[in-house]
Amino acid sequence: MSLAWDRAIAKPGIPFRRAVVGFNCNVDVIVSxxxxxxxxxxxxxxxxxxxxxxxxxxxxxxxxxxxxxxxxxxxxxxxxxxxxxxxxxxxxxxxRAQYHIGGNAALMAERIASGFPSTE
Structure with missing residues (x-):
């Protein structure tokens, strides 16, 4: 998903300092x-x-x-x-269960936070 985001979303020409994202999310438990x-x-x-x-x-x-x-x-x-x-x-x-943030909105918010570190 991260690679698709990088291909589809270009860095904005005008810097921004705030992003508002409303969402629900879940924690995925990865098991056999x-x-x-x-x-x-x-x-x-x-x-x-x-x-x-x-x-x-x-x-x-x-x-x-x-x-x-x-x-x-x-x-x-x-x-x-x-x-x-x-x-x-x-x-x-x-x-050996693994835990990952789940839900598309949560993944997008996580990507915004890591890709634009000065964003609140």
């Missing part, structure tokens, strides 16, 4: 998909593409569906309790 599915101890008959996820079985089925195709996927987790279970499992059971 296979390991997290195994740690959640679910079973799955076949892969199915669920548009939103309510249960751990929905997560497992959707993971299998896309993993078999070698394709990425991003789905909304509709159940807060299921979401919390997955996050706790990712943080506790997987010591």
């Amino acid at each position: 998909g296979i390991q997290i599915i195994e740690n959640l101890n679910t079973t799955c008959e076949k892969g199915t593409d669920h548009e939103s996820l309510e249960t751990l079985s929905d997560l497992h089925e959707t993971f299998i569906h896309f993993f078999q195709r070698g394709a990425p996927a991003e789905r909304y987790m509709a159940s807060e309790a299921t979401f919390e279970t997955v996050v706790r499992q990712a943080e506790a059971a997987i010591p």
